[in-house]
Amino acid sequence: MQTLPQPAFGAPESDSAAGSISARAMGALRPAAAYLDGLNAEQRRAVETTEGPILVLAGAGTGKTRVLTTRIAHLIATGRARPYDILAVTFTNKAAREMKHRIGTLVGPAGEGMPWLGTFHAIGTKILRRHAELVGLKSDFTILGTDDQLRLMKQVITDQNVDEKRWPARALSHAIDGWKNRGLGPEQVPAGEASAFAFGKGAALYTAYQARLATLNAVDFGDLLLLCLKLWRENPDVLATYQSRFRYILVDEYQDTNVAQYLWLRLLAQGHRNVACVGDDDQSIYGWRGAEVDNILRFEHDFPGAAVVRLERNYRSTGHILAAASGLIAKNEGRLGKTLRTDDEPGERVTVSGAWDSEEEARLIAEAIERLQSQKHPLSEIAVLVRISAQMREIEDRFVQLGLPYRVIGGPRFYERAEIRDALAYLRVTANPADDLAFERIVNTPKRGLGDATLQQLHTYARAERVPLLLAARRLCETDELKPRVRSTLRALTESFARWARAVESQPHAEVAQTILEESGYTEMWQKERSADAAGRLENLKEFVRSMEEFPDLAGFLEHVSLVMEASEAEGAERVSLMTLHAAKGLEFDTVFLPGWEDGLFPNQRALDESGRAGLEEERRLAHVGLTRARKRAKLSFAVNRRIHGLWSSTIPSRFIDELPDSAVDVVEAPAHFSAGASRFDRNPTPFGSSYGTPGWQRAQAATQGRDAGAPGRSGGFGSGARSGGPRQIEGELIAKSTGAASAYSGGQRVFHTKFGPGTVAGVDGNKLTVDFDKAGRKMVLDSFVQPG
DNA sequence: GCCCTCGTGGTTTTT
DNA sequence: CCACGAGGGC
Numbered sequence: 001m002q003t004l005p006q007p008a009f010g011a012p013e014s015d016s017a018a019g020s021i022s023a024r025a026m027g028a029l030r031p032a033a034a035y036l037d038g039l040n041a042e043q044r045r046a047v048e049t050t051e052g053p054i055l056v057l058a059g060a061g062t063g064k065t066r067v068l069t070t071r072i073a074h075l076i077a078t079g080r081a082r083p084y085d086i087l088a089v090t091f092t093n094k095a096a097r098e099m100k101h102r103i104g105t106l107v108g109p110a111g112e113g114m115p116w117l118g119t120f121h122a123i124g125t126k127i128l129r130r131h132a133e134l135v136g137l138k139s140d141f142t143i144l145g146t147d148d149q150l151r152l153m154k155q156v157i158t159d160q161n162v163d164e165k166r167w168p169a170r171a172l173s174h175a176i177d178g179w180k181n182r183g184l185g186p187e188q189v190p191a192g193e194a195s196a197f198a199f200g201k202g203a204a205l206y207t208a209y210q211a212r213l214a215t216l217n218a219v220d221f222g223d224l225l226l227l228c229l230k231l232w233r234e235n236p237d238v239l240a241t242y243q244s245r246f247r248y249i250l251v252d253e254y255q256d257t258n259v260a261q262y263l264w265l266r267l268l269a270q271g272h273r274n275v276a277c278v279g280d281d282d283q284s285i286y287g288w289r290g291a292e293v294d295n296i297l298r299f300e301h302d303f304p305g306a307a308v309v310r311l312e313r314n315y316r317s318t319g320h321i322l323a324a325a326s327g328l329i330a331k332n333e334g335r336l337g338k339t340l341r342t343d344d345e346p347g348e349r350v351t352v353s354g355a356w357d358s359e360e361e362a363r364l365i366a367e368a369i370e371r372l373q374s375q376k377h378p379l380s381e382i383a384v385l386v387r388i389s390a391q392m393r394e395i396e397d398r399f400v401q402l403g404l405p406y407r408v409i410g411g412p413r414f415y416e417r418a419e420i421r422d423a424l425a426y427l428r429v430t431a432n433p434a435d436d437l438a439f440e441r442i443v444n445t446p447k448r449g450l451g452d453a454t455l456q457q458l459h460t461y462a463r464a465e466r467v468p469l470l471l472a473a474r475r476l477c478e479t480d481e482l483k484p485r486v487r488s489t490l491r492a493l494t495e496s497f498a499r500w501a502r503a504v505e506s507q508p509h510a511e512v513a514q515t516i517l518e519e520s521g522y523t524e525m526w527q528k529e530r531s532a533d534a535a536g537r538l539e540n541l542k543e544f545v546r547s548m549e550e551f552p553d554l555a556g557f558l559e560h561v562s563l564v565m566e567a568s569e570a571e572g573a574e575r576v577s578l579m580t581l582h583a584a585k586g587l588e589f590d591t592v593f594l595p596g597w598e599d600g601l602f603p604n605q606r607a608l609d610e611s612g613r614a615g616l617e618e619e620r621r622l623a624h625v626g627l628t629r630a631r632k633r634a635k636l637s638f639a640v641n642r643r644i645h646g647l648w649s650s651t652i653p654s655r656f657i658d659e660l661p662d663s664a665v666d667v668v669e670a671p672a673h674f675s676a677g678a679s680r681f682d683r684n685p686t687p688f689g690s691s692y693g694t695p696g697w698q699r700a701q702a703a704t705q706g707r708d709a710g711a712p713g714r715s716g717g718f719g720s721g722a723r724s725g726g727p728r729q730i731e732g733e734l735i736a737k738s739t740g741a742a743s744a745y746s747g748g749q750r751v752f753h754t755k756f757g758p759g760t761v762a763g764v765d766g767n768k769l770t771v772d773f774d775k776a777g778r779k780m781v782l783d784s785f786v787q788p789g
Numbered sequence: 790g791c792c793c794t795c796g797t798g799g800t801t802t803t804t
Numbered sequence: 805c806c807a808c809g810a811g812g813g814c
Contacts, residue, residue, distance in 0.1 A: 092803065121804045143804090165810090221804045256803095289802065388800050410802080444790090451790045563804065582801050604800055622801085645799060646805035 035073050035106050039066075046276075046309040047071045050080055050248070053269070053303035055296070056278040059340045060325070060628035061316030061588065068252060068278055069099055072114075073106040075248055087246040087268065088117040091253050093564045095586070096122070099252070116246070120261050122563050124224035127231070127242070134235055135227045140555075142218045142428070143562035147421060148437040149173055149220050156209045160201060167198040176206055180222025181290030183229055183260040186210055216436060225260045232267050243271025254279030254299075258290035266302065275303065281336050282329050285582060285622050287614065288607070297336060314340045314628075316588055318347025320664040321634050325627035327661035332617045340628075350627070350634045352657055353668035357641040357648075358391070358596070362398040365593050368635065369404060369576060372591060379405060381590035383577040385626050387602040391595065392578055399576065406576040410583035415561055419526065419537040420544055424561060426516050430500045431554050434468040443469075446525035448489050457481070470494060496520065509557065510548040517541060581626045592630035597623075597638045597654035623656045745769055745783055752789035759789070 036044060046056045046067045058064035072088060075081040090096045096118050103114065116123060125143065132139040144152070153169040153176075175197055179189050186207040194203035213219060219227065232239035249269055251257070254277035257265070269275040277299060284293040300306050314322055322340050329335070355361035369382055386392055392408065399406045414420060422445055428438035443458075444450045462472035476482055477491040496519060503512045517523045523541065526534050551557035577589070596602055603619035611618070627634050638653045745751065749761045751771060759773035769783050 119804065124804095145804090224804075286802080288800080390799080447791080449790070453790080580801065601800095606800060643805075 033074070033077065035070055035077070039063075039070065040313055042309055042311050042313070043067050043070075045307075046278075046311065047074050049307050049309070050075060051274055053273060053299075053306040054276045055254075055299040055303075055306055055308045056276065056311065057308065057336060057338055058278055058280055058311040059314060059338050060280065060283060060625070061314040062311035062340070063315060064252075064278055064280075064311065065095075065098065065102065067311065068250060069102040069106060071250065071276060072099075072103050076107050081247050083114045084116065085245070085247040086114060086116060086250065087123070087248070088114065088250040089120050089123060089252065089265075090117075091119060091256055093119060093122075095119075095252055119563070120264070121221060121224045124228050124264070125559075125563060127228055128219070128224065131231055131235070131238055134238070135231050136214055137219070137227075138217050140217070140432075142216070142432065142435060142558075143224070144213075144218050144220045144437065145415075145421075145562065146173075148218075148441075151437055151440065152212055152216075153209060156205055156212055157198075160198075160205055160208055162198045162201055162205065172197065172202075172205055172209075175202065176209060177222055178290060179206065180220075180226050181258040181260055183226065183263045185226065185230065217434070218437075222260070225264050229260065229263055229267070239267060240271075242268055245271075247272050247274060249275040251275070251277045252279075255281050255284035255293060255296045256286050256291045257295050259292055259295075262292065262295045269303070273303075280338075281334075282332070282338065282621055283585060283625050285585065285618060285625060287611070287618050293334065297334065310338050312338050312340055314342045314344075316631055317342065317628060318344045318632055320346050320349045321627060321630050321632075323664040324350040324634065324660050325624050327664065328620060328627065328656060328659050329624040331659050332620055334614070334617055348633050349666040350636060350660065350664055351666045351668045352597075352636045352638075352660070354653065355637060355639045358394055358639045358643060359398075361595050361637050361639045362394040364637065365395065365595060365635075366398040366402050366404060368593070370402065373404075377591065379574045379576045381631075382593070383579065383584065383587070383589040383591070383629065384593040384595065385579060385581050385584045385629065387581060387596050387604060387622070389580055391601075395578060395595070399578075404576060405574065406578050407573075409577055409579035414540070414543075417537070417540060419540055422522065423513070423517060423541055423544055424558075426520060426522065427513060427554060428558060429470060429497055430504060430512075430516065431558060433470045433497065433501070436462075436469045439469045442520075442522075443493070446521045448493070448521070450486065450489060450493075454482070454486055454490070470497060504554055508549075509551075509554040510545055512554075513545050513548055517545070581622050584629050585625055588629050588631055590631045591633040592626065592635070594623075594626050594634065594636045595638075596642075597636050597657055598642065598651040599654055600651060601642065602654050603656065620656060620659075623654075745786070745788075750789040751786040759786075 036047065039047060040063075043063055043066065046054070047070045050071075056064075056067060058067065068088075072086060075086060076083060088099065090099060100114065100117055103117075118126075128135065128137070128141070129139045132141060150169050150173055153173050154164060157164050157167060157169055157172060175193075179185075179193075186203060189203055189206065191203075194200075194206070196202060198205065213223070232242070246268055249265065249272075251265060256279070265275065277296070279296050281293055281296050284291060284296070287293060300308060317325070319342055322342050326340050353364065355364055365384060369379070372382060373379060384395055386395070396406070396408070398404075415424070422442055425438035425441040428435045429442070432438075440455065443455060458469050458472050458476065461467075461476055462469050465472065465475070467475070473490050474494045477487050477494065482490065500512060500516050500519075503515065523538070526537050526541070548554075548557050551560060577587075599605075602623070603616055607615035607619050609615075636657065638651070638657070640651055640653075641648055642651050643649070745761050745764060747761050747763060750758065751761055751769070752758050759771040761769055762772050763770035764783075769786065771786065
């Protein structure tokens, strides 16, 4: 495999795409590379430029994963590298799994065993376990999840005499995560930042937190990368072995890397310098959790002489969708610039429609889905992508009412559920009696009368004697410091753990787990609970025990769980998918609904406030990601009234709507009950014969009437309210060009709004008014929604 | 030690 | 409006 001479694959080969005779002749020397068939010229260049740094800018739907996997296949098939010479990093386990699978189908068993294909964190873990002692750990260190991290943080805050109310553990945790994302250890945090927290105690808290982790022989997620950096900086010889081991490095989703990951990669890449980063600056949507778009923007600077390949040919979406997405993203300034193109037909235009309020928006989406469904459009090819999860509620409600099957993607994950975390805690203590955090979690779950006071005693003893809590408990039971009742309960618990630990040695671990859950009273606790979700929780526990069987031993299972926090997705059923835009990255659907395109919601006000223009650009990229999920149909919508934290607010359409290229967009008329005249609903016969016959329409009618009766501020003497409520104005150009004509109103003028009542105009921007309402306070509204008052 | 009421605050999320 | 956490009462 490895015997082909290097020169044959040197410079001449890069010409092969151009088709020089010698190159083709050279190519003919080796067996036909079937895996290269069907790649376009750019993809092929991305695969065949194997030596030196290369940045592959892969736009949405341009075959990114294919390039990545083919590149690995190519490296192996041409003998440049053996599977274990290649480091391939991804962000998610899902991406890693998919890559593994696809490499398997390309090169067969040879690719299966790629030991260095995985997430940053999984690979970091693997490296740290080998050299744990060099960074002050034992190789069986535990990896803490966010909940353990938080509990630990609380203890540290209390220990340092900081007021936990003023400086919540969440905030400290966030700050430390941020520092770790930037590759900063406790000593490296800039003084200004470190002192900003808790009156100058920030650095001390960080240091204390790391010290606590070390005593627990534990790390958090950030450490998995940060400690690698420490390891390599302090041990150049260790670094050198990894630098020479990884002949080829590939990175997926490079735009999502944070500073720590960047430093990690840069250290490794300094060996052979064969580093291929694949990503799309236009899909960078994780800046808020430390991703640095700059990493990808600066690639050529960081790796001088880097090749850059742009994949711009889109194989997913039709012309109009692509035009809309491209036109939108072109408004961003901080980008490397790509122009997606397709050979596909223009297809349907992206539709934009307005609704009176968010309930109606949900109704319209559900109806549109019913219509698609009756046209035999598979539900599994429909997705609704929202900006924030709070938007899901109304949409779900609607789906439930209609009996429309749906599933929420990216909700609470399996291993995040309380019952699973509890069960895990029992197993963790069983496997490792020194796991104090796990012990604390379950010491009084189910309730057994071991409350805060008892726990405090244990802590005091444990700290004084420098022993883990479980051992402290065992010893305290030998004394008479505990109340008899507490003592016997605690003794029973410690003895149980000792017994279970022995059982793990001799019996199948899944069976032991079952025993633990029963003997501890944990299962019983849920059986007694009569709440609606208790049954589901018991189901989850069953599934949890069952899933253990797939692992060789308890330790292997626990390792898997700490790194691979994901739900076992029940695939199959024919359902509409509902998820956030963030969760949608990497997925595609024939039809995509994009509700809630309103300023403040999307682009999100908080993103704007916190990150200014960079925030706006990230929101725009998010919009771009949303649009490019659609193969054939993208349907945008907005509501002019939305309930935010319980109270109704008037909203204005997203500025992104106005940024879409006109030619790619259809502004959809409001539904029948919205306008005085005939609407498209009247003209479009539905399978029900008339749209008036659809269940959804009837409900819409009913709801409209209810709303007319109940809406606040609606003046009875002024007719149907529809007049002032704005139906006419919602249609057509006015909304789609909301920054257009200047308003007829001017500052100081008194106006009346159907929902907010009377107010005074404070400012005018085109047809957007800033109004100080007498009751509701200052709001931005479209002038068409108020009348002179 | 447990339960209930009141008060508060409320993007996006992987490992 | 709703979900979660802290503190007071039992």
